[in-house]
Amino acid sequence: METFFFSMKDSQGNTKKLKVKKTEVLNLPQGERIVVPFHFLDPIDEAQGVLAGFCGILATDCSIFPISFDKWPDMPQSYFNDCFDNIIKPHFHFMTTEDVSRLYAYRSIEKKWAGNRRPCGMSSKTHLRPKMRSGIMFQKKMCKTNAENRKKQTVPHTGGSKPNSRRRAEMFAETGRRPGRAQLYLATHKKQDGSYVNEEAKEICEKIQLATSQSTMDESEISPNDAVGKVLGKEHSGRVRCFGLGATPSTHFKQTKPRVGGIRIPSNDAGCSSFGCQDKYDKLLNTLKAYMIMKEGSIPEQFAGIFGSPPITPSDADSS
Structure with missing residues (x-):
């Protein structure tokens, strides 16, 4: 110990x-x-x-x-x-x-x-035996499930039992730079001799390295659009890759959606890709356009980027 x-x-x-x-x-x-x-x-x-x-x-x-x-x-x-x-x-x-x-x-x-x-703390053998049988069956079921899950894991990691939170802190202490998810993924899918754990891991890591080299964003920031997100796709609602216990997209990804007058505007980059979501998004933007034009006479320049166009005037709105 x-x-x-x-x-x-x-x-x-x-x-x-x-x-x-x-x-x-x-x-x-x-x-x-x-x-x-x-x-x-x-x-x-x-x-x-x-x-x-x-x-x-x-x-x-x-x-x-x-x-x-x-x-x-x-x-x-x-x-x-x-x-x-x-x-x-x-x-x-x-x-x-x-x-x-x-x-x-x-x-x-x-x-x-x-x-x-597991069963414990029972004072009566009459109650203990069924609890023990239940506990043994539960443990066997868990072992079988864990074995099946390990077989499904086609890209094993080499991180061992060390949490990535500790690994991030150690990498920061060594380099003086905050490691992003890409650095953590690369570090935990190579063996001690520098080779990849398997061919699939090699292919994924090479894609992540390429995405990192072409990225225009700060890859030390945890984002659904960082190199890991681009290569491995959307996160499950109950986890964030390269993070540990309890990590979820809602807690670990920063809210980057713009706000107008305290109203949060959904972004297409945040996964608003379904027809229903896109339709609501367009209607909200059109409502905001009409409101701003009514109050201000045009779309203020500082908000033009939200609508993806130059400042809009009443005549523009009438012709659309």
């Missing part, structure tokens, strides 16, 4: 270094907490490993998160809130907002509880 020196904060705000294992977190002196730095929405450095490991210990403690629930959403939110407020927060100092740290802990515990759900 790995042991690391971590920055600790005491109740007076003083910082010191201390060796800690995930199994020793609950033994910390009262008022001392492990400092967990964050990069964007994810914890980084070795503290991330201890936090994730400690969340795993909590997730498999049946006195905190019972196994009597069929699935995680059935678990009352109060169970997690009590755990976070009374166990996690007193032992970790998060270098981010509470909303972000709470979300990470929730996702981490949810994943580990679902993956390690």
Whole structure:
């Protein structure tokens, strides 16, 4: 089991270094907490490993998160809130907002509880046996599902168990430049000797390198239109490639759609490609055109780019 020196904060705000294992977190002196730095929405450095490991210990403690629930959403939110407020927060100092740290802990515990759900804490053998049989069947089903999913993974990565949040922080420390998704994808699909994991990975990586070389945008910015997005396509609603636990397009992609008078204008680049969406988009633009012309007499120059044309006058609008 790995042991690391971590920055600790005491109740007076003083910082010191201390060796800690995930199994020793609950033994910390009262008022001392492990400092967990964050990069964007994810914890980084070795503290991330201890936090994730400690969340795993909590997730498999049946006195905190019972196994009597069929699935995680059935678990009352109060169970997690009590755990976070009374166990996690007193032992970790998060270098981010509470909303972000709470979300990470929730996702981490949810994943580990679902993956390690097993019968325990039963006092009666009569109740224990069916629970054990159910637990064994569940574990066998999970193993079979995981094996099938690994077979479907045609492009394996070489990232191991290290989260990409830590990898990003290490790459930034080495180069002084923020790595984008392209750099992360390339770094995790090559072997130690520099060769690609397979031919399909080589083909994808070469396309990403080409897209990066031709890009006119800042590839360090996380965007659905960066090199990875262009090569691999639209993201699933519940994940963002090259990001870790809990990453979703709505939380990790910046909102780049223009606003007029506080109204958010949908962009064709943001996936508004269906006929219904495009029709609503055109109608909204036409309504805004008519309103601006009525109020201003023409489309102000600063808004002309939104409509993809030079400033529009009343006579232009009448002829369209």
